[in-house]
Amino acid sequence: MTILQINNIETYYGGIQALRGISMDVKKGEIVTLIGSNGAGKSTTLKSISGLEKVKTGSIFYKEQEITNKPAHQTTLIGMAHVPEGRKIFATLTVKENLLMGAFSVSKKSVIEERMEMVFGLFPILKKRIDQKGGTMSGGEQQMLAIGRALMMKPDLLMLDEPSMGLAPIIVEQIFDIIRQLNQEGITILLVEQNAYQALSIAHRGYVIQNGEIVLSGKGTDLIENDEIREAYLA
Template sequence: MLKIDNINVYYGAIHALKGISVDVKEGEIVTLIGANGAGKSTILRTISGLLKPKTGEITFEGQNIAGKAAQDIVKMSISQVPEGRRVFANMTVMENLELGAYIRTDSKGIKEDFDQVFTRFPKLAERRSQLAGTMSGGEQQMLAMGRALMSRPRLLLLDEPSMGLAPLLVREIFSIVKDINASGTTVLLVEQNAHMALSIAHRAYVLETGRITLAGDAKELAASEDIRKAYLGG
């Protein structure tokens, strides 16, 4: 579904991604793990069109999307839940969700997706008139995920969904990610919590300073002694 082939990305003079190649098959959850600053979020931002690779190709369903405008990439059914949630604080829950559907004109489908978001995230249904900025971190994370789902993506890019959340909420968020995947959405997940990420992913890539150092089956990587020592607390 998604193929990243030997991309190099720079922030000014800083070489952030060094010959990165990743592929994601339809129906998978693929996770990118690694320390802060390894380049995980940069990969998602490059797929989304927020950064342009200097060299290399990114193809989605056979079409080269490297360097395309971000709004065109959303129209191709790729949606990102950004790191830090980035909800529109002075707008209500409902208005945030409506913005997620801004590229759509199928009013019946949009209504169905509102219902689905409220079923998946009952707290959002209770707070649909509340300003997003007054909600807890966990509720804002649910809203950011709901907003991304309103564009009905075939590929969902999730950037650090567990950041700053209590352990109980982290488990809830990861359970919802599994449910989203089971209902037909392919997921590329960037996550600091390697243990949780590897527990739900099919495959994983390990990044260190802009390079992929390991790749493989998520369960096998979770069982690897090197990965346990480096990312799973021994």
């Protein structure tokens, strides 16, 4: 089953065209990665899906329902979660308060507590930091908090934008292990990542974006072996 279908979308920043007819799909249960250089359009693609940027032409379907230009707070309510580049946690709020913000539409206290314990099971350090303000934590801990906040909505599709950016190698390994685990537990993942080798290593499929256009796609393992990809992104 295709959970996300993107058809020929174009997105602009003012008069500058950022996406030029992007088409791609994500099937339920997959990890799909989008790789490309800085400024290629990776983050804009995720923002266009989640409603943070307006799509000028084209269409986006989630679970066969059109969501083109649906506001971000509404896409969250239908089962999509977007962890943006740079984490974007609430720096002045505690870990617990950040997680509660992730469950803004959940009214049952027991459900919130259950999901919070699930997050603490994935990221035990967050339980130890529960009363610490987000802005005082390390980069790796903030990334865990950003993912944990997204998981509080119990999404079917989790979109991650550069989760390894600025993190030490050992923390990067932990983050990618968690991504694998979440996928094994049934969450579909759309991953934007500059660490192309790491991303393609765990992805079922991948897309390569250049100058706002998809130029190549295939199985993650096949893209790793592609000479052009190796030279451009894996060297």
